[in-house]
Amino acid sequence: LRRLGEDVTEVLDYLPGRFRVLRHVRPKFSCRGCEAVTQAPAPSLPIRRGRASARLLAHVLIAKYADHLPLYRQSEIYARAGLDLQRSTLADWVGHSATLLRPLLNALARHVLAGAVLHADDTPVPVLAPGLGRTSTGRLWAYLRDERPYGGTTPPAVLYRYSPDRRAEHPKTHLAGFRGVLQADGYTGFDGLYDSGQVQEAACWAHVRRHFFELHATGQAPLATEAVRRIGLLYAIEQDICGQPSDSRARQRQARAGPILDSLRAWLDETLARVSGRSDLAVAIRYARSRWEALTRYVADGRLEIDNNPVERTIRPLA
Template sequence: METSPSNLPDDVDALRAIIAAQADQLAEQARKLQSRDTLIDKLKAQLAVLKRARFGSSSEKMDRAIEQLELALEDIEAAEAEAMAVSGVLASSPTADPAKAKPSRQPLPDHLPRHDVTHQATCTCPVCGGSDFIRAGESVSEVLDYVPASFRVVRHIQPRFTCKGCDTQVKAEMPSLPIERGKPGPGLVAHVLIAKYCDHLPLYRQSEIYAREGVDLSRSTMADWIGKASTLLEPLLVKLRDHVFAGHRLHGDDTPVPVLEPGKGKTRTGRLWTYVRDGRPYGDAIPPAVCYFFSPDRRGLHPRQHLATFSGVLHADGYAGFRDLYEPHKPGGPPTILEAACWAHLWTPPTLQG
């Protein structure tokens, strides 16, 4: 219940009733905040437990649970901040919790560019009206801001010259573009690819975002760019795979991924195969790298095809498709691929259990 100071009654008992009602409201808000604080602490504790178990069994389920808890924490903390702002609990309030009113602030990153905005004081002294000032230093407050990404049109200008001796036309060659005879520059193509595959932003949503900036990029147009960019990046992918499989030690694993089946209204389970080359724990200075393969199923022929040119140590789990790789290629000869079994899948004999 809110009452304007100008509308306060003159009766003492009525004033006491107003004060008592406001005290009850404040107590109720305090109880709600305390309840939310308790829930936040509980969720944070659950989140910590799940993060510790992240690399245990069923890590995909753990990841999904962690994401849901993080979303819940975001909503609760945002609601708490809104409630504090509405109720007028400011950092300068004497009743505010010092730990929450003045959170520790880390310095802003040094590598970010600085944009100075100078706020000039009034030209006259507010006390005596004088206008003759001596500079006595300055106060600097840094605020982290964001400038949204923007489109631009790059004009490639090719001046033409005519040879005075033979009238030959001469001009500079145009740099190659990622899409032949297309409009997108390399930065735009890279941005669309990263938004789709790293930030999981579908093309139709990207189209809606760009439309707000007055740029019409249809989903089909960007899909065409992605298809052509895939062909353009194929040589780089080959080099990356050659680099990964040239190492002597390799880590391999697969994970299930849901794949849409157009026209059937459901998904099927595909497989994403991952192979990692990382010799840093062994003092290897060669840069680490990872490559991925997709397959519609988990048949053993897929790892055999992936590792057809690899020779060395493979660190993997006990999947039968991997075990077949350790067989000798020639009768009596050593295997081309040596097994480094994953201890997370170590089998303990029943006689040693308990």
């Protein structure tokens, strides 16, 4: 037979993960002259007297926190592979790993809190409540330092913190020592930070727009549609100046966004006087006007963003 060529068929396959035992053999030696016994020291392990390698610990942590796989379910998966790893053992490993990672967390916190501008947001997370037969609601907080929008070269980083509730004491503790501008939504729990005078507030135009857009989406609120259009003009400017140096961003905002904001403020005040004070549109207008100083702070400071969306994007996958 003469070979004419070949056809190749590719099939995607999967090789299940497997466990292995790493054996560290340490021979013992004795001196014939003095009978002293010598042996190489035991290998350094992540957990003292533990039997888990660094790779296995990393796998358990990623499965739990990145893939949202509870420890009891991991235990069941490992059992199918013929390995008996009780949930209590896995929980012990997670606790020890948290201690090992603490220096990295502290270094990350120092880096983030050293920034002059931070974005902050939080989201509810369900937390298992053993013995209650249900879950409780905790909070996951995110604090973002990102200087790339104005050409900064400092590596961006986000710091996550957990709390069992949403009390104002938690962000106050998380941001202890921070000095600068905090860009966040209208959560009153941040007010204590602003009142100290060491942290300035920068508000979020996306939240303002959302109130008007929900009314606009009904198709029966032309005034809300007009508000959305005017806010859209501000966002068009941001698309043009993204990535430029902070001083250039500030100059262009003052020249281009300043007049739009002056006109928008006057229009909001005129519209509020014409509509019912109990209407949803009036609520949206009062929300914007009550935060006007914080909403317009970004105009004169090119380091700030028009909204808090950067940090919301970091927390959305966890929500």
